[in-house]
Amino acid sequence: MALRDRLPASPIRVRRPRGLPRPPLPRYTVERDLPVTMPDGVTLLADRYVPAGARRPPATILVRTPYGRRGPAALANGLLFVPFGFQLVVQSARGTFGSGGEFDPLGSERDDGLATVAWLKEQPWFGGTFATYGASYLGYSAWAIAAEAGPELKAMSLQITASSFRDAAYVGGSFALESTLTWTDLTHRQQQPLGLLAATLLSRRRAVRAARSGLPLGELDVATGGEQMRFYQDLLTNHGTDAGYWDGRDFSGTVGDVEAPVTLLGGWYDVFLPWEIRDYLALRAAGRRPYLTIGPWWHTDARHGLVSFRETLAWFRTHLLGDPSGLRAEPVRLYVTGAGEWRHYRDWPPPGTRQERWHLHPGGGLGEDGPLPSKPSAYRFDPARPTPALGGPTLLGSSRPVDNRPLERRPDVLVFTSPPLAEPLDVIGPVGADLFVRSDREHTDFVVRLCDVAPDGTSRNVCEGGLRLPAFAEKPVGTAGVRRIAVDLWPTGHRFARGHRVRVHVASGAHPKVAANPGTGEPLATARLMVPADQEVFHDPDHPSAIILPIAGASPESATPAPGEEPA
Template identity: 85%
Template sequence: MALGLPRHRGLTRYTVERDLPVVMPDGVALLADRYVPTGVERPPTILVRTPYGRRGPAALANGLPFVPFGFQLVVQSARGTSGSGGEFDPLGSERDDGLATVEWLKRQPWFHGAFAMFGPSYLGYSAWAIAAEAGPELKAMSLQITASSFRDAAYVGGSFALESALTWTDLTHRQRRPLGMLTAPLTSRRRAVRAARSGRPLAELDVLAGGAPMRFYQDLLANHAVPHGYWDRRDFSGTVGRVAAPVSLLGGWYDVFLPWQIRDYLALRSAGHAPYLTIGPWWHTDARHGLPGIRESLAWFRAHLRGDPSGLRPDPVRLYVTGAREWRHYRDWPPPGGRQVRWHLHAGRGLGEDGPQDHPPSAYTFDPADPTPALGGPTLLGSSRPVDNRPLERRPDVLAFTSPALAADLEVIGPVGADLFVRSDREHTDFVVRLCDVAPDGTSRNVCEGGLRLPSTAEKPVGTDGVRRIAVDLWPAGHRFARGHRIRVHVTSGAHPKVAANPGTGEPLATAATRMLKARQEVFHDPDHPSAIILPIAGRSPETAVPAPEEDPA
């Protein structure tokens, strides 16, 4: 084995054709590079479409390692990027341009009737954009840290994912400048966070971060609450079940797109398909998922384009369980045999499986002028490594409910949710829930989190006492709480700058001014209002469990 990849003698050389023009129906030419392995008869094709450049450091992420194993690779730059004509319209041109590229591909004399699609993040989204309509020649897809729609990731729980939106817009804006491909990934998040913390209205932050208005950022603001139009041609989640090609997905517990990547997996399963799913201890820009992504993709492509399934694992779902430091193999997601258990929030900040008690609610005040920060959690750029949340827990606007020390290991593997009974003196407000693992030394590290902006369809009608019952979806988890550790749940109303602070006014994001209203929040935990976090407790043993060389991010 070399870097975990199988040996393949005699295929270390390839030739490259640069800047192949692919003319779109509107006359715009998109440029592509074609890598051809030497000495291979009728090599199948892997197609990659990217806005991040075709060469240099991007080559590995674009699939170059597949070429020595007998695959020809076509890497195309998206419209308006890296020499391709037209204007870059993020997410907006991928379906039409992608389908036109597939038709061009099928007409080439060197195309031999079968192709696959590969890629992480935006590259994977570009593949989803055409997958349902690409035709029978599409034989396989292997996609990483991505989803068929980025809409819900932009508006997490109905809030605005400020840091990620501003970071990515600045990144793509600056990479068009000289040396931008190298410098933008290193500086965009810092500029975005600085702008987000300025206190200026959201509509001004693109200029503050990047020095100029940035179209995609303004589009995200303008279409936050728009049900149709902008997102109709950018959301391909409704077509996932119609994709005939076998699909392999790889994600990370701390990736910004994980909930929606799992939604794609479930849509494929509901349509009767048999996708593969891998989830590791990774975040979006974590370099550690690069090699597993290549390794699993190579096995997938050899199985479905070359008829060699010898590299495929027996069980389709492979999960890394943090805290246990083990890889587990299952037949499906969620893992079979588990059960959903309610851990109730108690007065006095307790947490347990025993029922709620008749006590008054816990309360705090959220001030959008001093929004509750997020110390960790999924972010687009930079590290999402779990961090110690004790500084956050000392704030008066954070409720922390903690269990007694566990008498035995407890494994939580699957979707995590919260069922809360809350009351606010503001109609427009947010609730954020976070699950933490508290070690014997007091360190409180985040496991997963989620939020909900009110008003929302994910709430029951408000009672005569003003109490709302809300359902908050957290990120999925695969984690062992070790014996002697404690489980902790945060309830708060901000995670700034990951999500924009709710000003409490109900004004549209794009036109909201600096007026901000404090919100008095109450969380109920009595027999009539049994607030709880819902944990997926692991059931029967997995098909296999393997000690992992990868270290837990904590």
């Protein structure tokens, strides 16, 4: 037992973050290792933080986490809310940090979470209302119980997360190798001495090194962590199937049933952004009025922490304490990269946005004018030497936009570039590509990337997406073997400045972010044979390949300059 856990629960002072109001209750006490028995007899442990001086049971914030309850994790778990008059209950997920049972990632969160809610409601210190809070896996745990938690659930504040991680694991049908292998290694090591800190620093490096080893995917967990890891093998086994594995792990179908007010925070470069926005849209379709904030952040970007705290505090005060004074007027708040400003809108996508087709032209051109008669552009993809990804969303480490010019010099990347812009172009909303392609392989991938080219030639990635064939392709159209495919890129909010150029990449790999398609159709885990694919992208009047850009129309409700916030 650590020394801090042998100390009696005593009043503790919390330093107030800069820019926040002074909390009326500056002290709290702690009850540690509260046992919560699950229906199968397994006992999970929780800590309860109680604001000092409360005259009646305060509203509760419930957090369920696999990453530990104490030390640096305490801040991520919501400790800073306690001095503002909320009590906090933080529970370690099954099989982690003192809780019994085996950690089965994603698999136990609904049943254990609902059993914990039932226990919570029976406690004499429960004041009748609670909220859920958390980022990443913590937010997923909150979604797992949200539709069934009962009327006592009054508010949810979730960050860089989604109600299902299934599509994030299989982006466009491809296997998200780097993020999956990194996270599995992190959780495998985190309970060792200095494990979480060491894993956070080293897991991505180990995963990338293993991914580049040339070993079959099914052996990379051993190459990374020294032994086979269950979660990684589960994801490989259930890739591209309708197996029952996902039945109790995907809660996207219940989002519309959630009645508690929800506020969401995401980042333009976060691995979960498309599916977080899907949750927002599901709530809107059900008649709810969720709030949404998207900033210039990636998954482990510390800059979104203070923003999240400020917005969550206002949200919880509104819906738990009846004090809406800190709540912003418009529900959608977006940081527009390239413009360096925050904008407020009534909804997502922003009202007045129009979709424009920018066609791919022969010779590497890109523009709004229609396609011309031309031969297709061609390249060869070799999965044994897969096209790399220099930037783009990743789970650990920085996803800061980078200069993609080294990638653009490769023969397996097609590059299409517009003339310099005469006026700024604001692209805000979902981005897609409508491509007409042909491959000599039935099984292959296509990756599309949008870049901003500065006058000095620097070409920084804005957003990207991919698609695995054949499962997601339409039937052949027109010319023999040509298929029409729709590729969803990450949503974005970006200004292409005057004098800049819009650029599009088309490739067939983004390694190691996604596993290279071997081209054979063999099972992912065991495929060894790598077969090159000869690819063609058509851009003639009968096959008008294009990038679909959401161009901002009506002015936002408000805009606030915020220089220096976006990554360079």
